[in-house]
Amino acid sequence: MKVSYVTAALAAIAVGGVVWVAQAAPADDVKARQAVMKELGSNVGAITKMLKGEAPYDAAVAQKSADAIAAAAKKAPDAFKPNTGDAGPTEAKATIWSNWQGFAEKAAALDTEASKLADVAKKGDQAALAEQMKALGGTCGACHREFREKKS
Amino acid sequence: MTRFAFLLIFVALGLAAAPVRADDQVARGEYLFRAGGCLGCHTAPGGAALAGGRALVTPMGTFYGPNITSDPEHGIGRWTDEEFVRALHRGVGRGGEQLYPVFPYPSFTKITDADAKAIKAYIFTLPPSSQPSKPHDVPFPFNIRLLLIGWKWLNFSPGVFKPDEAKTPEWNRGAYLVEALAHCGECHTPRNLMGGIERSRALSGTAKGPDMKPAPNITPDPETGIGKWNQNDLAYFLESGIDPDGDVTGSVMDEVIQNTTSKLTSDDRRAIAAYVLSLPPVVHKVGRK
Numbered sequence: 001m002k003v004s005y006v007t008a009a010l011a012a013i014a015v016g017g018v019v020w021v022a023q024a025a026p027a028d029d030v031k032a033r034q035a036v037m038k039e040l041g042s043n044v045g046a047i048t049k050m051l052k053g054e055a056p057y058d059a060a061v062a063q064k065s066a067d068a069i070a071a072a073a074k075k076a077p078d079a080f081k082p083n084t085g086d087a088g089p090t091e092a093k094a095t096i097w098s099n100w101q102g103f104a105e106k107a108a109a110l111d112t113e114a115s116k117l118a119d120v121a122k123k124g125d126q127a128a129l130a131e132q133m134k135a136l137g138g139t140c141g142a143c144h145r146e147f148r149e150k151k152s
Numbered sequence: 153m154t155r156f157a158f159l160l161i162f163v164a165l166g167l168a169a170a171p172v173r174a175d176d177q178v179a180r181g182e183y184l185f186r187a188g189g190c191l192g193c194h195t196a197p198g199g200a201a202l203a204g205g206r207a208l209v210t211p212m213g214t215f216y217g218p219n220i221t222s223d224p225e226h227g228i229g230r231w232t233d234e235e236f237v238r239a240l241h242r243g244v245g246r247g248g249e250q251l252y253p254v255f256p257y258p259s260f261t262k263i264t265d266a267d268a269k270a271i272k273a274y275i276f277t278l279p280p281s282s283q284p285s286k287p288h289d290v291p292f293p294f295n296i297r298l299l300l301i302g303w304k305w306l307n308f309s310p311g312v313f314k315p316d317e318a319k320t321p322e323w324n325r326g327a328y329l330v331e332a333l334a335h336c337g338e339c340h341t342p343r344n345l346m347g348g349i350e351r352s353r354a355l356s357g358t359a360k361g362p363d364m365k366p367a368p369n370i371t372p373d374p375e376t377g378i379g380k381w382n383q384n385d386l387a388y389f390l391e392s393g394i395d396p397d398g399d400v401t402g403s404v405m406d407e408v409i410q411n412t413t414s415k416l417t418s419d420d421r422r423a424i425a426a427y428v429l430s431l432p433p434v435v436h437k438v439g440r441k
Contacts, residue, residue: 045398052384144402
């Protein structure tokens with residue numbers, strides 16, 4: 001009988017541990033997601049700054065930023081995959097997970113346009129880069145419109 | 153010199169009295185139609201263009217944009233030019249009925265007669281739809297249209313846009329686009345308890361914007377508005393939806409950019425930006441829920 005008390009106690013600790021992990025994980029997931037989105041934003045900002053004439057055009061910076069955007073775009077679907085939690089302060093709408101198919105399509109569109117952006121950046125053609133940046137922005141906006149609830 | 157500037161302003165506004173050929177008028181109408189953002193509120197998601205049915209949730213109830221195709225029965229096919237201009241300028245329907253200001257005639261009243269007629273000419277080249285307009289879902293007392301006469305007396309000042317000759321043609325063009333056609337203030341300006349626009353706080357944002365969602369402060373206040381943006385930033389945002397931080401809008405503004413501002417000439421976007429950034433900054437933090 002004593003053994004079963006111990007088992008029960010151990011089980012309780014184990015369950016407690018799992019619950020603790022389950023509570024801790026979403027916040028980290030949310031942070032990881034936000035890091036991916038920030039990575040996209042800062043690099044889009046770096047390129048558009050040059051396209052607007054706010055900074056001199058530098059093909060190397062454009063290339064580096066476009067590569068970073070393409071890499072971050074690849075991380076997006078995983079960063080949002082089910083059970084990554086919608087706990088804590090997040091702008092992610094629950095419809096991401098109730099309409100995963102729809103979200104995955106938007107994420108795939110981002111991936112496609114981001115890869116094209118990296119290719120265009122290689123060629124160093126500023127006008128083409130400007131056009132492709134608008135195509136990329138279109139995929140960002142389409143997804144934000146459906147799946148983001150801006151809070152700040 | 154002043155005369156020359158004035159002439160430029162007139163040309164820029166399309167006020168030139170020279171007779172216009174019909175196809176020129178339609179082409180101009182198409183551009184102005186885009187600038188006016190007519191499509192959004194008069195088209196249901198996935199529905200026929202301008203056939204109506206798009207819901208707009210407001211504190212006064214839910215309104216449905218009516219069918220404004222050239223269908224004679226369910227659209228505006230029987231409307232004369234004068235009736236169309238009167239609706240835009242005075243908020244009065246074909247049968248003399250008072251129109252709800254969810255149709256932004258407090259802004260459209262500033263559109264010139266020639267521009268209004270060009271918009272109608274373009275609309276009449278689009279395919280008609282026989283889809284009946286959906287009745288508004290508006291509770292008492294807002295369902296009494298006659299009350300709108302009082303509302304207008306308190307909240308509506310009719311009159312076509314008058315250029316300010318002390319300003320540049322670019323500024324005046326921007327002012328005309330922002331105040332008359334693009335009707336930016338209909339979403340971005342706070343409203344009083346009656347739903348009237350609070351002109352003294354123009355474009356300073358509201359927590360209850362379209363579909364009861366917040367519309368940001370777009371006056372050039374550096375902290376609560378867009379004072380850190382310059383003309384390039386704002387013009388580029390209106391073209392691409394990408395803000396200076398590299399973030400991309402996903403709100404109703406995304407639709408406005410797609411249907412309206414991205415379709416304008418780059419000069420017009422720059423004019424809008426010049427005008428908006430010249431306005432008095434208003435400190436007004438628009439909270440989100």
